[in-house]
Amino acid sequence: xxxxxxxxxxxxxxxxxxxxxxxxxxxxxxxxxxxxxxxxxxxxxxxxxxxxxxxxxxxxxxxxxxxxxxxxxxxxxxxxxxxxxxxxxxxxxxxxxxxxxxxxxxxxxxxxxxxxxxxxxxxxxxxxxxxxxxxxxxxxxxxxxxxxxxxxxxxxxxxxxxxxxxxxxxxxxxxxxxxxxxxxxxxxxxxxxxxxxxxxxxxxxxxxxxxxxxxxxxxxxxxxxxxxxxxxxxxxxxxxxxxxxxxxxxxxxxxxxxxxxxxxxxxxxxxxxxxxxxxxxxxxxxxxxxxxxxxxxxxxxxxxxxxxxxxxxxxxxxxxxxxxxxxxxxxxxxxxxxxxxxxxxxxxxxxxxxxxxx
Amino acid sequence: xxxxxxxxxxxxxxxxxxxxxxxxxxxxxxxxxxxxxxxxxxxxxxxxxxxxxxxxxxxxxxxxxxxxxxxxxxxxxxxxxxxxxxxxxxxxxxxxxxxxxxxxxxxxxxxxxxxxxxxxxxxxxxxxxxxxxxxxxxxxxxxxxxxxxxxxxxxxxxxxxxxxxxxxxxxxxxxxxxxxxxxxxxxxxxxxxxxxxxxxxxxxxxxxxxxxxxxxxxxxxxxxxxxxxxxxxxxxxxxxxxxxxxxxxxxxxxxxxxxxxxxx
Ligand SMILES: Nc1ncnc2c1ncn2[C@@H]1O[C@H](COP(=O)(O)OP(=O)(O)O)[C@@H](O)[C@H]1O
Ligand SMILES: [Mg+2]
Numbered sequence: 001x002x003x004x005x006x007x008x009x010x011x012x013x014x015x016x017x018x019x020x021x022x023x024x025x026x027x028x029x030x031x032x033x034x035x036x037x038x039x040x041x042x043x044x045x046x047x048x049x050x051x052x053x054x055x056x057x058x059x060x061x062x063x064x065x066x067x068x069x070x071x072x073x074x075x076x077x078x079x080x081x082x083x084x085x086x087x088x089x090x091x092x093x094x095x096x097x098x099x100x101x102x103x104x105x106x107x108x109x110x111x112x113x114x115x116x117x118x119x120x121x122x123x124x125x126x127x128x129x130x131x132x133x134x135x136x137x138x139x140x141x142x143x144x145x146x147x148x149x150x151x152x153x154x155x156x157x158x159x160x161x162x163x164x165x166x167x168x169x170x171x172x173x174x175x176x177x178x179x180x181x182x183x184x185x186x187x188x189x190x191x192x193x194x195x196x197x198x199x200x201x202x203x204x205x206x207x208x209x210x211x212x213x214x215x216x217x218x219x220x221x222x223x224x225x226x227x228x229x230x231x232x233x234x235x236x237x238x239x240x241x242x243x244x245x246x247x248x249x250x251x252x253x254x255x256x257x258x259x260x261x262x263x264x265x266x267x268x269x270x271x272x273x274x275x276x277x278x279x280x281x282x283x284x285x286x287x288x289x290x291x292x293x294x295x296x297x298x299x300x301x302x303x304x305x306x307x308x309x310x311x312x313x314x315x316x317x318x319x320x321x322x323x324x325x326x327x328x329x330x331x332x333x334x335x336x337x338x339x340x341x342x343x344x345x346x347x348x349x350x351x352x353x354x355x356x357x358x
Numbered sequence: 359x360x361x362x363x364x365x366x367x368x369x370x371x372x373x374x375x376x377x378x379x380x381x382x383x384x385x386x387x388x389x390x391x392x393x394x395x396x397x398x399x400x401x402x403x404x405x406x407x408x409x410x411x412x413x414x415x416x417x418x419x420x421x422x423x424x425x426x427x428x429x430x431x432x433x434x435x436x437x438x439x440x441x442x443x444x445x446x447x448x449x450x451x452x453x454x455x456x457x458x459x460x461x462x463x464x465x466x467x468x469x470x471x472x473x474x475x476x477x478x479x480x481x482x483x484x485x486x487x488x489x490x491x492x493x494x495x496x497x498x499x500x501x502x503x504x505x506x507x508x509x510x511x512x513x514x515x516x517x518x519x520x521x522x523x524x525x526x527x528x529x530x531x532x533x534x535x536x537x538x539x540x541x542x543x544x545x546x547x548x549x550x551x552x553x554x555x556x557x558x559x560x561x562x563x564x565x566x567x568x569x570x571x572x573x574x575x576x577x578x579x580x581x582x583x584x585x586x587x588x589x590x591x592x593x594x595x596x597x598x599x600x601x602x603x604x605x606x607x608x609x610x611x612x613x614x615x616x617x618x619x620x621x622x
Contacts, residue, residue, distance in 0.1 A: 052528050074527040081528040087521040091543040100539070101529035152530060 003030045003065075005156065005188050006051065010060035013046050013212075020046040022212040023060070028156075029205075033182050033189045037199040038209035039235070044192040045084070047209070048158050051190065053077050064155070075104075080149030080187075081158040085165070086141045088133035094120075094144050095129040101152040119147040122181070139170045146181075156188045163198065175202055196236050200224065208232055230353050233280035240281040240322050242350070259318040261295055263344075267352045279350035283325035286345050288312060290333050294344035298322070300335045310335070314343060385602055392595035399590045410596040420593065423581035430492060430577065431560040434499040438556035441500070442507025443549050447541055450515045451523075461512070465505040475502075476569040483570050490572040498570060499560035506559060507552030514548025515541075 006028035013021040020043045028034055036044045049055035051062060053074035061070045069077060089097050098119050102112045120126045123143035133141055142162055149157055162178075163171045179202050182189050193199055199206050200220040207217040208231075216223060216232050227233035230241060244256035244265065254265045256277060265277065287294060298314040301321060305328070312324045312335045324343060326335070333341055394400055395407040414420050445464060449457035467475065479498045480489075488494030518541065526536040564579040571580070578597070585594045 052524075054524055054527070073532075074524070075530045075532055077528075078530070079528060081525065083521045083525055085519065085521060087519060087525040089522060089526070089540050091540075100526070100531070104529065104531045104535055104539075148529065158528075 004028065005030045005065060006190075007063040007066075008047075008051070008060070009063070011047065011050060011057050011062065012059040013043075013050060013055060014058045019212045021050065021057070024209075024212070024214055026207060026214065026217070028188060028190065031186050031188055032204045033179070033191065033202060035191045035193060035199040035203035035206045036209055037193060037196060037206050037235075040194055042209040043212040044194070044209055045160055046212070048081075048160050048190065048192050051156075052079055052081050052158055078152075078154050079156045079158055080152070080154035082142075082145045082149050082160065082162045084160045084162070086133075086138075086145040088141055088145055088148070090133055092133075093129070094125070094131050094133065094136070097133065097144060098148045098151050100148065105152060115151055119151045122150065123147045123177075138166055139174065142166065142174065146178075150181075150185070150187070154187065156190060159189065159191045161192055161194065164193070164195070171198075178202065200236070208235065210235075226351055227280060228354055230278070230280065233351065233353065238283050238323060238325075240283065240286075241353075242279050242281060242319055244277045244279055244350070246275050246277055258296060258316075263295055264347050265350055265352075266347045267350075277350075278353040280353055281322075281345065281350050283311065283323040284309075285349035286322065286324045286343050288314075288324050288326050288331075288333060288335065289342045289344070291340050291342050294342035296344060297340065297342050300337055300339045300341055302337060303335045314341060316343075388595045388598040388602065391592060392599040394592050394595075396592070399592050399595065410592045411600075413591075413593050414596050414600075417593070419576070420581060420597070423576045423578045424597075426492070426576060427561050427578040430495055430499065431557040433496050434503055434560035435553045435557040437496065437500045438503035438507045439549050439553040442504050442552055442556075443511050443542075443545055445504075446508045446511035446515060446548075447537060447545060449512070450518070450541075453520075461508070464508055467502055468505050472565040476566045479566055480569045489570055490574040492575055494570050495567060495575055495577070498566045499563055500556075502563060502566065503556035503559040506555040507549070510552040510555065511545050511548035514545050514551075518544040 004027045006026075008024060008026040008028075011021050011024040011026075012019065022043075024043075024047060036047060038044050046055055050057050053069075053072060053076075057070060061068055063069065064077070089100065092100070095116055098116045099112050102115055107115070116129070117126070120129055123146055125140065125143050125147065128136065128140065128144075133144065136144065145162070159178075163174055166174065175198060178189075178191075191199075191202065200223075203220055205217065206220055206223055208215040208223070210231055216228050218226075223232065224236055227236060227239070230239075233239040233241070242258075244258065246254050247257045247262060248255040252266055254267060254277070255262050256265050257263075265279070267277070291297060296316060298316040300312055301315045302313040304311045308328060309325050310328050310331075312326060314322050314324055316322060322343070333339070335341065390401055391399055392410055393406040393408070394402045395405050395409070396403055445460075449461055479494075483489045483494050483498070486494075488497065522540050522544075523536050526540050527533070531539060562579065564577075564583060567575070567577050567580050568583070571577075576584075582594050582597060585591050
């Protein structure tokens with residue numbers, strides 16, 4: 001078990017009546033890539049600011065390797081931060097921007113020079129040292145902001161939506177670079193984003209926030225496969241939501257009914273106690289077949305072709321429209337609007353959601 | 359289209375030129391008056407003469423009043439810039455309701471009629487023993503100039519992204535280092551404008567000076583005022599002409615520098 005570098009306990013931040021953070025407790029492990037994921041206004045920036053020391057908590061505490069830092073000013077925390085919008089110093093050259101944290105730490109001039117060159121190399125910006133920030137593109141400014149935040153070898157790097165202002169292609173490139181930088185440097189990254197793909201592709205662990213509360217946390221694969229609430233299932237990828245009446249139950253094995261059809265559902269450790277299961281069903285877990293081939297029958301309403309996959313909306317008399325994602329390279333049927341089809345899924349495909357989760 | 363609007367055009371063009379003339383003529387009329395060959399204020403009779411300019415440069419009272427106005431103005435500019443900038447930066451960092459209220463209170467000197475304010479200065483300066491001292495004038499002018507400085511620094515800081523000082527802090531700079539490294543550079547254009555404003559406010563101020571000085575302190579506006587009261591000396595016109603010229607030169611330099619600044 002790796003050591004914890006940061007421990008956040010019961011962090012609460014109120015702005016008047018607004019709970020920007022509501023009893024957030026979170027451990028950050030040494031060297032991990034942790035992502036805070038949530039929709040806009042969910043408190044991601046507030047949590048990051050609290051860690052950085054800009055937003056004093058209303059309640060709760062933050063420990064750095066067991067030492068309470070809740071009341072320490074930002075300059076004593078030694079965390080690098082990359083801001084939304086970069087926040088480069090407009091009156092300083094790129095070199096002076098990166099040298100700034102070293103100069104305030106009174107490092108000797110020769111060391112500062114060497115380290116700045118190293119950092120420029122780290123982000124492949126050696127040729128831009130004497131430029132002013134305004135003379136750089138968004139992606140280049142982003143790299144400089146990163147180099148500046150890493151130049152003093154911080155214990156933790158905090159990143160607030162660093163890629164959100166860039167176009168899609170550049171974003172993908174920088175995602176790879178950030179990830180490989182993390183792997184090379186071994187610095188703990190706390191990364192904020194509202195983009196689920198970014199979160200899933202880069203992180204060791206993802207924390208999902210909503211309305212200032214942690215909804216669920218875990219490794220990307222586990223979160224995607226086993227969302228606990230409807231919000232998480234919906235926010236991370238697409239899901240179909242079904243209410244399945246339970247007709248029989250034997251331990252983890254249950255039998256549910258749709259229309260006249262009974263079928264088994266496996267729900268390890270399911271908390272659902274009522275007669276109806278709220279389940280999430282990923283579109284790619286539903287199989288599509290010719291009529292009679294699968295358990296349930298339906299009619300294709302709409303098809304949307306996405307290259308490697310195609311999304312099919314199928315109407316069923318009982319459960320309403322279902323989204324099905326089918327790989328185009330091994331289609332059982334070629335779906336067309338109005339075509340009668342059948343569909344079904346494996347017993348472990350439906351994920352049981354917690355009751356009352358909106 | 360042009361035909362239809364031409365009536366309006368003529369009307370508005372004439373109006374605009376008349377307003378301009380109305381604004382400029384009283385200023386420009388001092389120029390011929392300053393060149394008069396008569397010993398009273400009037401237009402030149404027989405020839406143009408520089409005698410009243412010579413008189414200005416030979417009269418110690420004029421020169422000393424001018425010098426007083428200049429150095430008092432400079433001291434006021436420095437004091438008001440330091441205080442106003444400190445105030446504006448403090449408010450910017452707080453940016454809460456109390457600081458908004460403080461900003462409003464600070465600009466009241468602009469809203470209060472000068473006579474009322476001067477009366478207040480007079481009452482207080484008597485108590486403080488500052489009547490008829492240079493210190494008293496400097497203090498009064500600094501108070502009058504403060505709002506101009508802080509308003510222009512506020513305007514400059516409005517362009518400063520609050521995340522920039524945050525970035526400096528997270529990179530290890532103390533509050534003081536942050537102010538020096540990133541806040542002051544952002545405030546600098548406002549400080550420069552504010553300082554020039556403060557100098558002009560002081561250089562130009564007369565109501566307060568008339569209330570709080572007697573014999574000991576004489577500034578240029580006060581001397582001009584007294585010149586008109588005592589004798590109708592055309593030296594006043596030559597002083598006024600030189601001030602107008604100075605203003606024009608400074609304005610041209612400012613515009614020219616700004617154009618240069620925009621190019622880079
Ligand atoms: N300085 C502030 N004053 C008042 N409310 C704020 C302030 N900062 C954030 N909030 C509120 O706190 C909530 C969370 O904001 P934020 O952390 O910025 O969300 P996110 O970064 O996830 O979009 C929002 O409802 C926002 O309006
Ligand atoms: Mg945010």
